[in-house]
Amino acid sequence: MPEGNKRLGPDADPAVVVDADVTAQRSGSRWSLSGILANQGLLILSVILIAMFSLLLPNTFPTEFNIRSVLGTQSVTALLALGVMVPIAAGKYDLSIGYSLGLTEVLTIGLQLNNGFPWEVAVAVAFCVALLVGLVNGLLVTFAKIDAFIATLAVGTFVFGITNWYSNGQQIAGVLPESFTNIANVSFFGVVPFPVVIVVVIAVIMYVILEYLPPGRRLYALGANPRMAELLGIPTRRYLLASFVVSGALVGVAGVVLASQLQAGQPDIGPSYLLPAFVGALLGATSVKPGRVNVAGTIIAVVLVAVGVSGLQQLGSQFYVQALFNGATLAVAVGLAGWASRRREASMRRAGSQTAANTHASPPA
16 A cells, blocks of 8 residues: 555554655655755755855855855854754744853853863763753743743743853853864864764754654654644653753754854853754755755755855955844745645645545445
C-alpha cells in the first residue's frame, strides 16, 4: 500500500502519517517549477545574491577573509536560530534567548577574569546556567500554564537584570587563555572556522532527530495540534518542557562561542541577537519544508540574511542597514511562513479527503 494511504491506527505516529499524506499528494508536482520555487526558493535566492555580489565586488566579497568572517560571525546567529526553532516546532516562542545569551557570554568571561575559574569550568558553569534558564521557561509554560510570550519575556528581563548586576553594567575585559580563544580563532582548511563546524554537527544531529526519529515527529505533531497529540498518547508536557531545555542548551553553546569571539564580557550584547534568530527560524519555515520550521531551511535563511547584509555593507550602505534589513526580512518571513502554513494545511486536508474517499471506495476484502 502506498505510504500516503496508511490509516492512523492506535499505535501510529500522527506526524509520520501526516507527512506521508502530504508527500504522497505533492510527489507529482515536486519537480515542477512551482514546486522547486516553493521548496528551494531561499537556496536559489542565496546563490543569486552570492553571484551578484561577487560580480559587483570581485575584490572584497568572494575573498577568503570575507567568507571566513561571515561564516564565523553568523555561527552564533545560526545556533540561536536552531535553538528558537525547537519551541516553535512545539507551537511556542522563546523570547528569552537574547538575554540568556548575554548572561552566558558575560559569565564565561567574568568567571575567568573576576573569579579565577579555569576556562573549562567557566564554560561548564555558564552552559548550565543557560540550561537552567531553559528549564525555568519550560516549567512556567508547562506547569504554571503561563503564556510562552509572557513567561519567556519575564524570565529574559529577569536574566538581563542578573547580567547587569554581575557585570555592574560594564564591560569585562582582560587577558584570556589562548586555548579558550582558539574556539573562535581555529579554522579548518584555512577557511572554515571551528564555530561553523559546531553549527554543522548540531544541525545534522537535529535534522536526523526532527525528520527521521519519533521524538522529532511527535514534537511537530504537538505544534500542529496539541489536543490531538495529547489524545493520541503523546506526553505533551514532557515534550514541551524538553523543547525549552534544548533551546537553553543551544543558547549556552552560542554564548560560549560568542564569548570566545568577542574576548570580553558585554552585558548589552545579547538582545541584539534576538531578532536575527527569529528571522532565521521563521524565514526558514518558508523553504525546504514549507509551512513548518525545519533545520535545513533555518540554516539557508541565516546564510541568506548574512550574504545580503554583508553585500549591502560592502556596497557602502550605512551602519543601520542591518537593522533595517533584519526588520523587513522578519516581516516578510512571518507573512510567508503564515502563507506556507496555510498552504500546507490545505494540502493536508485535500490529502485526507482523498485518502478517506479511496478508503470508502475500496471493496471489502
